Amino acid sequence: MRGGCGAGIMGPKHLPASPLAAVTTRTRTDDIQLVIAILPEPLQQALGALPRKSLLEVIMDLGRPAQARFPEGAVALSEAPVAPADLDLVVRALGEFGGDNRAGIEGTLHRISAMRNRRGEVVGLTLRIGRAVYGTVDMIRDLVEGGRSVLLLGRPGIGKTTKLRELARVLADDLGKRVIVVDTSNEIGGDGDVPHPAIGAARRMQVACPERQHGVMIEAVENHMPEVIIVDEIGTEAEALAARTIAERGVQLIGTAHGTTLANLLQNPTLSDLVGGVQTVTLGDEEARLRGTQKTVSERKRPPTFDAVVEILDREEVIVHASTAGAVDRLLRGRDPGGVRRSPEGEAAVAAESGLLQVEEAPEAGLPSSPGRAAGGARIWPYALSPVNLEKALRELRLDARVVRQPERASLILSLRAREEDQRLKRILRATGLPLHSVKKNSASQIRRLLQNLFNVMPGVDGGEVTETVQETEAAIQRVIDEGMPVELRPRPSALRRLQHRIVARHFLMAESIGSEPQRRLVIHPQI
Numbered sequence: 001m002r003g004g005c006g007a008g009i010m011g012p013k014h015l016p017a018s019p020l021a022a023v024t025t026r027t028r029t030d031d032i033q034l035v036i037a038i039l040p041e042p043l044q045q046a047l048g049a050l051p052r053k054s055l056l057e058v059i060m061d062l063g064r065p066a067q068a069r070f071p072e073g074a075v076a077l078s079e080a081p082v083a084p085a086d087l088d089l090v091v092r093a094l095g096e097f098g099g100d101n102r103a104g105i106e107g108t109l110h111r112i113s114a115m116r117n118r119r120g121e122v123v124g125l126t127l128r129i130g131r132a133v134y135g136t137v138d139m140i141r142d143l144v145e146g147g148r149s150v151l152l153l154g155r156p157g158i159g160k161t162t163k164l165r166e167l168a169r170v171l172a173d174d175l176g177k178r179v180i181v182v183d184t185s186n187e188i189g190g191d192g193d194v195p196h197p198a199i200g201a202a203r204r205m206q207v208a209c210p211e212r213q214h215g216v217m218i219e220a221v222e223n224h225m226p227e228v229i230i231v232d233e234i235g236t237e238a239e240a241l242a243a244r245t246i247a248e249r250g251v252q253l254i255g256t257a258h259g260t261t262l263a264n265l266l267q268n269p270t271l272s273d274l275v276g277g278v279q280t281v282t283l284g285d286e287e288a289r290l291r292g293t294q295k296t297v298s299e300r301k302r303p304p305t306f307d308a309v310v311e312i313l314d315r316e317e318v319i320v321h322a323s324t325a326g327a328v329d330r331l332l333r334g335r336d337p338g339g340v341r342r343s344p345e346g347e348a349a350v351a352a353e354s355g356l357l358q359v360e361e362a363p364e365a366g367l368p369s370s371p372g373r374a375a376g377g378a379r380i381w382p383y384a385l386s387p388v389n390l391e392k393a394l395r396e397l398r399l400d401a402r403v404v405r406q407p408e409r410a411s412l413i414l415s416l417r418a419r420e421e422d423q424r425l426k427r428i429l430r431a432t433g434l435p436l437h438s439v440k441k442n443s444a445s446q447i448r449r450l451l452q453n454l455f456n457v458m459p460g461v462d463g464g465e466v467t468e469t470v471q472e473t474e475a476a477i478q479r480v481i482d483e484g485m486p487v488e489l490r491p492r493p494s495a496l497r498r499l500q501h502r503i504v505a506r507h508f509l510m511a512e513s514i515g516s517e518p519q520r521r522l523v524i525h526p527q528i
Helices: 032-036 041-048 084-094 138-145 160-174 210-224 237-248 262-266 285-291 324-332 387-397 423-432 444-454 463-483 494-506
Strands: 027-029 057-061 067-070 073-076 102-104 111-116 122-128 131-133 150-153 179-184 203-207 228-234 252-257 278-282 296-300 308-314 317-321 340-343 346-349 378-383 401-403 412-416 436-439 510-514 521-525
Touching: 032 041, 041 057, 057 084, 084 111, 084 122, 131 160, 138 150, 138 160, 138 308, 138 317, 138 340, 150 160, 160 179, 160 228, 160 252, 179 210, 203 210, 210 228, 210 237, 228 237, 237 252, 237 423, 262 308, 262 324, 296 324, 308 324, 317 324, 378 387, 387 401, 387 444, 412 423, 412 444, 436 444, 463 494, 463 521, 494 510, 494 521
Parallel strands: 150 252, 150 308, 179 203, 179 228, 228 252, 378 401, 378 412, 412 436
Antiparallel strands: 027 131, 057 067, 057 122, 067 073, 102 111, 111 122, 278 296, 308 317, 317 340, 340 346, 510 521
């Protein structure tokens, strides 16, 4: 449930020695004194003896001693239990709580959440210290600067909202973009009608209650022409649908969701659509044999809403999946999703199950790798290309593919090379996650050559031999990826070896030709 509060489990009665120095050295703390001032006098005195820079929250539960919580543990602030009068004192100082049982202190990022009994009376309070932290997004700044939609994952209290706050400032102030923060319960921009300076020049749309968040997300796009929308805690099916609508309109989306890793988000039926969703597919006998799987498998349903996913391990370390589509496809094949571990010291690839270091792959959606799969009805959207020339090339090559008029119906996009930097095309690519292929000239002959390469069409070579070569190569690639060992292919003519090299390159692997004609053949090597 959104806005859930921690509650009164007693922790150790001493504070461990080392505060989180790496965080506090680059933190600007809001006026903690404003929070302390609304507490009962004995609790104010107890907090005066503790290191406030690393204070996370103060817990007051009826009938239990109050606690101060730090990254390293909890400290009891008194031996006397919290009385009803103590809670009333704090509540009167705050004024009204919203429908989500949250209140704030105007002009600050502090948040106070209430727990109530059946009669609606406050029986517990969580006073969370809000801070504006600068420098926390340096590790992922390259993702958002490139205009990519990014989803942040991590356990509660790890700093997701803090990062959203700074991303809003960086995008609005440093990059000069039109940024709108959809702020449920004033969680990102602080309490009051004037947003906190921590979000810079970003504009803020307040959301009175969590149930309205999805509606405000759509309203932001329709009414205020943003280039970027930032939203916290996407947690319902309606919000996931609103996020997809935003992405499909070409607006960059930065958000957080309930979940700690990409793998467990994919298992969440409500939110898996954010990363492409999952569908069950029944394979043919031959395809199942080549894949080495059962006939019923799980595959990604559609392009992800978010281009990249960032798993926040702690305040100083993240795992970046630069291609959500590629990571999800690997997970659904039973493989490690890979990713790059980043920290202030640098970055390193995440070790996969095979023991190899993996790097991020390009999205795998929509690119057919064999004539049989291409003939499954590839849908091509031409951008700045003649549909007539494209249809002519498809007829000449006898491909079971067709031209579509809307990008959302396509499985790949063909473009004129000179138009690859068009902003409209870039927005469409971000929204759909489709692969883009281009030609230098808008001619039927150039389009035909591109289609021959894409769909492995080889004039003068027996179609059955081409199909056999492609199937052998794809099966060998899967073995290389799964086992991490080189695989040697059968001898093939030079034309078919060139085809094999292209297929291998699509999977970001290396291949070399060995031997002499007519026994010359390829060896596919794993990533190193």
